[in-house]
Amino acid sequence: MPSGLFAGLDVSTQGCKLVVIDLGQGKVVWVDAVNYDTDLPQYGTRGGVVQGLEPGASESDPQMWIDAIHRLFGKLPQSGVAVKEIGCISVSGQQHGLVSLDAAGKLSRSRSKLWNDFSTLEECRILTDKVGGLKAMIAEVGNSQRTGYTAPKIFHMFRHERANYNRTATFFLVHNYIDWYLTGGPNGGVAVMEPGDTSGTALWHPGKAAWSKKVINAIDPGLAKKLPPVKPSTASIGRISAELAAKYGFSPDCKIDAGTGDNMYGAVGTGNVKPGIVTVSLGTSGTAYTYMKKAFIDPTGEIAAFCDSTGAYLPLLCVSNLANGYNDIVDLHKLTHQQFDKEIVNKTPVGNRGRLLIPWYSGERTPDVPQAAPLYFGFGLGDFTVEVLSRAVLEGHILNLHDGFTRMGVVPKEIRLTGGLSKSDSWCQTIADVFNAEVVPVQGEGAALGAALHAAWVWLNESGTKTKLEELCNAFVVLEDKRRARPIPANVKVYDVQKQLFHALSARVRGVKGDDPFALRAKLAGM
Helix, strand or coil: CCCCEEEEEEECCCEEEEEEEECCCCEEEEEEEEEHHHHCHHHCEECCEECCCCCCCCEECHHHHHHHHHHHHHHHHHCCCCHHHEEEEEEEECCCCEEEECCCCCECCCCEECCCCCCCHHHHHHHHHHHCCHHHHHHHHCCCCCCCCCHHHHHHHHHHCHHHHHHCCEEECHHHHHHHHHCCCCCCCCCCECHHHHHHHCCEECCCCEECHHHHHHHCHHHHHHCCCECCCCCEEEECCHHHHHHHCCCCCCEEECCEEHHHHHHHHCCCCCCCEEEEEECCCEEEEECECCCCCCCCCCCECCECCCCCECCEEEECCCHHHHHHHHHHCCCCHHHHHHHHHHHCCCCHHHCEEECCECEECCCCECCCCCEEECCCCCCCCHHHHHHHHHHHHHHHHHHHHHHHCCCCCEEEEECHHHHCHHHHHHHHHHHCCCEEEECCCHHHHHHHHHHHHHHHHHCCCCCCHHHHHHHHCCECHHHCECCCHHHHHHHHHHHHHHHHHHHHHCCCCCCCHHHHHHHHHCC
């Protein structure tokens, strides 16, 4: 294994994390994190989001992310890490967030609309109609228009904040903005995009590797001039700025990798860089994604068509509701995580005797129902106990994730879990049973580790040491094999019916033709 130090930054919704790896030692040598709410209270966020906005809006001040990075870099000299020997830094960013700058490099809009902003529903409908409908939109950008994506955020600014839009010279995604800042910002910063994160703008087709003139013109013909060029994600884009190098002790030769979205680096951080592996991330939102050599375009747009960070593709399912339901029920009933796992869930049978929760608490991305609300099905008046509700939350979220995943047509050889809920044995086992696949949690730092590994890979290849990313992943990605969960046949049999029930009920609520949920509930209740 070659030697060298490499760093990964993960600028996520709720916080910012820094990971430094040492190739020579084959280990992570430094991890540090900033929680926006507690460490940067001056921004007044909750969960990293500004409070007091109109319903559906979710926004943050991009300066908060810059301040977080300064805090992390400022502690590096006391870490024992030889900062001057860090050869390359790569940035993972929360996907789809929109950052707008004027010609002087100042924010033309003081806040960034985030991935979980639902305020652009009307813009999605207008854009889709302008282009000629859903089928035409998918032909243009490989995806449908969704409130999470970037195109409707830009269109929202064009329609409702024209002065801000006209003042904007450059539109960035989150990680592109951080890259620009690290390479000099207004003093010569590099303004580029890369295929992975850019796939989620719904302005650029990942299969064709091209901007859609039709969608851009549907917003504003002048928008094309405000979009940076798209460069490969497998190369560096420049070097760290002289100012940051001098202030924090980096070498002036420290490279800045192209970076990408958090899902693409989540794949690298879990070793998902070859066919057959599926990563499931159990965080605020839930995602499931896999490596493919060819672009996957879902004709319904429910599975996101993304490029990955290696030159291949990463079809991705995202549900907006995942940890929120679990967090709420443990808080409401003052449960510990151990109590939920060992005491509460075990008091109820698999399948919950036909009592089912559709956990669309605050709108849902997959299926695309931004105005959705939760639905409790099959509950009698005496069934709203902590035990029954806890199992309903556990199963409902996983069934919601699985129902969307079926569109991908992938039979996973192994599911690798990351995110906070991967520490729960009940979540691991239920995912194994519902997906009917082996499940193993992954230790480590997720997207931040993936960023550091990608930085090492890019630096080594550009330095003449040809290296396979899979080899680096094998050296650093640690699977918790002692917690590996295998499907239990009896549970799989019950969940096969419960999956049918969930699908039928979801379809019925959305006005889609499907099976009779009442008949399926009766079948499930008798098992």
